[in-house]
Amino acid sequence: DTGVSQDPRHKITKRGQNVTFRCDPISEHNRLYWYRQTLGQGPEFLTYFQNEAQLEKSRLLSDRFSAERPKGSFSTLEIQRTEQGDSAMYLCASSPATNGAQYFGPGTRLTVL
Amino acid sequence: DAKTTQPNSMESNEEEPVHLPCNHSTISGTDYIHWYRQLPSQGPEYVIHGLTSNVNNRMASLAIAEDRKSSTLILHRATLRDAAVYYCISDNFNKFYFGSGTKLNVKP
Numbered sequence: 224d225t226g227v228s229q230d231p232r233h234k235i236t237k238r239g240q241n242v243t244f245r246c247d248p249i250s251e252h253n254r255l256y257w258y259r260q261t262l263g264q265g266p267e268f269l270t271y272f273q274n275e276a277q278l279e280k281s282r283l284l285s286d287r288f289s290a291e292r293p294k295g296s297f298s299t300l301e302i303q304r305t306e307q308g309d310s311a312m313y314l315c316a317s318s319p320a321t322n323g324a325q326y327f328g329p330g331t332r333l334t335v336l
Numbered sequence: 337d338a339k340t341t342q343p344n345s346m347e348s349n350e351e352e353p354v355h356l357p358c359n360h361s362t363i364s365g366t367d368y369i370h371w372y373r374q375l376p377s378q379g380p381e382y383v384i385h386g387l388t389s390n391v392n393n394r395m396a397s398l399a400i401a402e403d404r405k406s407s408t409l410i411l412h413r414a415t416l417r418d419a420a421v422y423y424c425i426s427d428n429f430n431k432f433y434f435g436s437g438t439k440l441n442v443k444p
Contacts, residue, residue: 254430265434316379325382330381
């Protein structure tokens with residue numbers, strides 16, 4: 224399967240703990256995106272990378288959130304000092320070009336107790 | 337952020353065509369219109385996208401109004417597997433802003 228993969232698929236953590244998610248995009252896709260989706264809502268844009276450069280961050284991305292794409296391939300999204308409001312599905316997508324289709328992974332479902 | 341407006345839900349009979357409308361009156365001239373669909377517990381799936389002209393692919397057709405303030409996704413023959421939430425998105429420099437989408441129910 225050469226699609227976008229995300230790991231883990233599910234994560235349960237206690238409030239105050241740090242969590243890290245990984246996304247492996249489709250190879251040779253130079254753009255990578257992170258979204259967050261809560262129940263009954265559409266995905267919300269968080270941030271995106273072109274190669275290793277983080278080009279934009281949404282105001283939804285508080286200082287507890289950090290994303291990296293060190294070699295322009297896989298990306299990680301870390302949430303520090305998790306809060307119950309961080310419970311959501313975190314989606315990753317990749318794209319080969321601007322104004323093109325984005326291909327989404329299956330998501331990581333985070334539950335903060 | 338360019339906003340899109342869609343009906344909350346629609347219903348269709350299996351094997352019949354479905355027309356899913358979307359309003360995007362604040363879209364800029366360079367924003368593409370994308371359609372994605374999402375099944376429960378899955379990531380969104382690309383359906384189709386276009387800028388000005390109508391577009392066709394194996395999944396669907398996209399009809400874009402001449403003034404680009406609205407568009408319609410056309411599923412030519414709905415199947416039970418087409419039951420999903422359909423999102424109409426305006427592409428603002430490749431950043432997607434999803435609304436709440438239209439939940440399509442397909443009746444056998």
